[in-house]
Amino acid sequence: MKLFIDTGSVAETEEIAAWGVLSGATTNPSLLAKEHGDPGDIIRRICELVDGPVSAEVVSSEPEGMVEEGKALASLHEHVVVKVPFSRAGLAATRELTTHGHRVNMTLVFSASQALLAAEAGATYVSCFMGRLDDISIGSAEVLAEIVAALRAGGPESQVLAASLRHPMHAVVAAKLGCEVATAPGKVLRQMLDHPLTEAGIERFGADWRARPEFGAWLEGLVRSGKVPVS
Numbered sequence: 669m670k671l672f673i674d675t676g677s678v679a680e681t682e683e684i685a686a687w688g689v690l691s692g693a694t695t696n697p698s699l700l701a702k703e704h705g706d707p708g709d710i711i712r713r714i715c716e717l718v719d720g721p722v723s724a725e726v727v728s729s730e731p732e733g734m735v736e737e738g739k740a741l742a743s744l745h746e747h748v749v750v751k752v753p754f755s756r757a758g759l760a761a762t763r764e765l766t767t768h769g770h771r772v773n774m775t776l777v778f779s780a781s782q783a784l785l786a787a788e789a790g791a792t793y794v795s796c797f798m799g800r801l802d803d804i805s806i807g808s809a810e811v812l813a814e815i816v817a818a819l820r821a822g823g824p825e826s827q828v829l830a831a832s833l834r835h836p837m838h839a840v841v842a843a844k845l846g847c848e849v850a851t852a853p854g855k856v857l858r859q860m861l862d863h864p865l866t867e868a869g870i871e872r873f874g875a876d877w878r879a880r881p882e883f884g885a886w887l888e889g890l891v892r893s894g895k896v897p898v899s
């Protein structure tokens with residue numbers, strides 16, 4: 669499963685892209701509205717940082733407006749994927765955009781039947797919001813499992829993108845269910861790093877090594893001897 673960052677923040681993307689784990693990013697109007705600066709500049713910079721698909725969302729409610737906005741957003745950078753909210757208008761816009769070669773991430777999909785429609789309209793990604801389902805006491809894992817099964821049963825090839833991740837277990841569940849992508853906010857990606865045994869293990873290895881100072885000198889020498897001389 670590929671990991672995307674769900675953000676509107678260039679600084680956060682820069683921080684986490686440096687870990688080498690990001691394959692793409694998703695933005696949405698709410699995330700971008702929290703940031704200072706030109707949204708186009710932000711989207712372009714995030715595209716450069718993740719060097720992969722970056723979803724940028726349309727806000728019109730009519731198909732024509734969605735298509736116009738989608739084409740304009742796609743012109744910002746070759747990595748932009750047009751994010752279109754699920755609706756009748758969204759399906760029509762998705763068909764039109766994909767017919768003209770644009771990739772679409774159909775968002776706000778909360779059921780397998782909606783996912784089937786999104787896939788038939790040509791969406792490259794079908795985004796299901798796990799956290800928002802759990803918020804209203806609908807089990808996100810069950811819904812996601814149905815979506816994955818429905819889209820794998822045949823027909824057009826759409827990737828299932830798990831979104832609205834609120835904690836690391838959402839990412840693990842999405843991976844186990846066979847989602848192709850999970851997009852997580854910076855906070856959740858940082859939480860995925862932590863384990864007390866990892867920290868304790870690093871501390872123990874360091875302390876044992878430092879107890880033999882001659883080993884430190886040996887390693888330094890090894891590093892120096894392996895360095896290609898600067899000509």
Ligand code: G3P
Nearest residue numbers: 674694696799800831832
């Ligand atoms: O990008 C869409 C989605 O991930 C939003 O998450 O936390 O606002 O439900 P959330």
